Amino acid sequence: MGNALRFSRRSVLKTMTAAGGLGALGAGLPWTPAMAKTLVIGFLYVGPRDDYGYNQAHAEGAAAVKAMPGVKVLEEEKVPETVDVENSMESMINLDGASLLFPTSFGYFDPYVLKEAKKHPDLTFLHCGGLWTPGKHPTNVGSYFGYIDEAEYLSGIVAAYASKSKKLGFIAAKPIPQVLRNINSFTLGARSVDPTITTAVVFTGDWSMPVKEAEAANSLIDQGADVLTCHVDSPKVIVETAEKRGVFATGYHASQATLAPKGYLTGAEWNWAKVYTDFVKMVQGGITPPNLVRGGLKEGIIKTSPYGAAVSDAARRHADAVKAKFMDGSFVIYKGPIKDNKGNSVVAEGKSHGQTDIALESMNWLVEGVTGSIS
Amino acid sequence: MDHASLGWWGVPLAVLAGAIRVSTPFLFVSLGECLTEKSGRINLGLEGTLVMGAMSGYATAYLTGNPWAGVLVAGLAGSLLGVLHAAICALERVNDIAVGIALMLLGTGLAFFLGKPFIQPQAPQLPAIPFGWWSGSAQVRSALDINPLFLVGLALAPLLLWGLRTTRWGMVLRIVGESAEAARAMGYPINRVRLLATAAGGFFAGVGGSFLSLSYPGSWNERLSSGQGITAVALVIFARWDPVLCVWASLLFGGAGALGPALQSVGVTQGYHLFNAAPYVLTLAIMIATSSSRHRLAGAPAELSVTR
Numbered sequence: 001m002g003n004a005l006r007f008s009r010r011s012v013l014k015t016m017t018a019a020g021g022l023g024a025l026g027a028g029l030p031w032t033p034a035m036a037k038t039l040v041i042g043f044l045y046v047g048p049r050d051d052y053g054y055n056q057a058h059a060e061g062a063a064a065v066k067a068m069p070g071v072k073v074l075e076e077e078k079v080p081e082t083v084d085v086e087n088s089m090e091s092m093i094n095l096d097g098a099s100l101l102f103p104t105s106f107g108y109f110d111p112y113v114l115k116e117a118k119k120h121p122d123l124t125f126l127h128c129g130g131l132w133t134p135g136k137h138p139t140n141v142g143s144y145f146g147y148i149d150e151a152e153y154l155s156g157i158v159a160a161y162a163s164k165s166k167k168l169g170f171i172a173a174k175p176i177p178q179v180l181r182n183i184n185s186f187t188l189g190a191r192s193v194d195p196t197i198t199t200a201v202v203f204t205g206d207w208s209m210p211v212k213e214a215e216a217a218n219s220l221i222d223q224g225a226d227v228l229t230c231h232v233d234s235p236k237v238i239v240e241t242a243e244k245r246g247v248f249a250t251g252y253h254a255s256q257a258t259l260a261p262k263g264y265l266t267g268a269e270w271n272w273a274k275v276y277t278d279f280v281k282m283v284q285g286g287i288t289p290p291n292l293v294r295g296g297l298k299e300g301i302i303k304t305s306p307y308g309a310a311v312s313d314a315a316r317r318h319a320d321a322v323k324a325k326f327m328d329g330s331f332v333i334y335k336g337p338i339k340d341n342k343g344n345s346v347v348a349e350g351k352s353h354g355q356t357d358i359a360l361e362s363m364n365w366l367v368e369g370v371t372g373s374i375s
Numbered sequence: 376m377d378h379a380s381l382g383w384w385g386v387p388l389a390v391l392a393g394a395i396r397v398s399t400p401f402l403f404v405s406l407g408e409c410l411t412e413k414s415g416r417i418n419l420g421l422e423g424t425l426v427m428g429a430m431s432g433y434a435t436a437y438l439t440g441n442p443w444a445g446v447l448v449a450g451l452a453g454s455l456l457g458v459l460h461a462a463i464c465a466l467e468r469v470n471d472i473a474v475g476i477a478l479m480l481l482g483t484g485l486a487f488f489l490g491k492p493f494i495q496p497q498a499p500q501l502p503a504i505p506f507g508w509w510s511g512s513a514q515v516r517s518a519l520d521i522n523p524l525f526l527v528g529l530a531l532a533p534l535l536l537w538g539l540r541t542t543r544w545g546m547v548l549r550i551v552g553e554s555a556e557a558a559r560a561m562g563y564p565i566n567r568v569r570l571l572a573t574a575a576g577g578f579f580a581g582v583g584g585s586f587l588s589l590s591y592p593g594s595w596n597e598r599l600s601s602g603q604g605i606t607a608v609a610l611v612i613f614a615r616w617d618p619v620l621c622v623w624a625s626l627l628f629g630g631a632g633a634l635g636p637a638l639q640s641v642g643v644t645q646g647y648h649l650f651n652a653a654p655y656v657l658t659l660a661i662m663i664a665t666s667s668s669r670h671r672l673a674g675a676p677a678e679l680s681v682t683r
Contacts, residue, residue: 050495202639205651210599214592216636219389222514223640237592373644
């Protein structure tokens, strides 16, 4: 009881001093009105921002925001998905005056972002990957994510043309719906070119396990896989191992082309630069950003890496034709009949799931042609 | 044969190749720790030393263009951390385990801080010796691309065993580790012996770290070690403080680690979590099978704070 009292007195004092100080600043400094126009934006990453992967993709988006007029960008790397992210956001808000925050890791959302958003109802929190639900979550929170499996489908097409052994390898972290969706789309893309192609999947068990990822890559290559791809936080080790062993690779999250000048075919990349600059323009223009943003190639949230030298003309033509259909919104990846790799029908004949279909966000099967199991 | 699939033969090959590729850091750290523990001190900080070695080795190789310079710097960085551990432990009433944990945090933290600019660049890698030139199979050739550091580790183990058993230095080290009082009575400088043993142990662990970043998987990032340093410290107990047994323990661990991915790639996919846990299950099983409540572990130096 005494403790609680003392704490509240202290925070009252602190608030009063801060308010007083701000008031004095406002009165005393002639450039304060100009400063007020500067939008302070905070980006929080779960890992290092130059990891050739998930965090680098976000940091490239932040770099595009930095180039805009009237903004000040704060970045913090390696923020764990714990109460630490709350503290980091607090300090960005209280010390630097951030009013727009991008906590970019999935695990930040519940409860940390939600808690901070309730505490600061006048600030905006835009979170990557979460599913904002009206009525349940505060209105100053938004969530955005992309249908990156469209780009995986295109990677699958390109991989199918490059493969001689007709065996592809996929190194994945955990069998969660987003990952399974990428594996399935990649495989469906490849099998649209040649239905005899199979994809062998190795799950490593966690988002960043460099030694296990290298072992998985070597094992898959030893088993005859000649195109590798992955869904892990940093594809660097896998792409480097593929290049060392003389097989092809398609990338993920960001472009790894510089790591494998010979074997890099293409890749599925986030286009956060567009998403972030759009959000910032909205906030600068006084528009409230939408709470739920989803999109793929058409909306510009996803992009593909430029084709590598090893991609044949036939592969380019085929992938470009499908990409054009994605761009006009007429292409559906999950169109029946589709069977899973145990022989059960998962999408019935005549049925189709478009990208926005919520059923796809709870995927728990691997498509026919995938060697692997999710348990 | 270039694109031929090996089928089930891929599993033993992957385990063998994995044993060679993955075991080297375990080997160096456990040999280093073996030496340190023989002097009667535990250095739990070798996880930090390993990460520091990986970072400093990678950074040096990148900046100088010479991977062997990286190995040397990694070793020196490791011995520096070893000296620090020994110097703090030489003070009165200092617990070596607590200091080790502190140094583990210091080493990893420092490596993350200093290693930030080196996550993205690609450093030159240590060359491998192609022992598989005789084979027509690309898989076998790749499995037998052996890094010279692995061979150094293999040679080091019997050398250490011989040194500990038959040389005067080895004997002094063992006396200090078995009975500090006897060593003091005979006039041996206990702290100096332990300092040298910990510094040498740190050097080996640092070199082990440089293998991670300069050979396999051959890249610097913050999750590179994921606990291998700590595992290697446990391997020493598992190997009963015998350097040659450390080699076998490291190979076993490396091979067991390769089992999970290898089985999944041939299509045995049910229960991969279990296969991924194989090395740890194996350690637990052997520890339980060989431990006894009646006497201390055979071969344990009597001065070790955990066995005293």
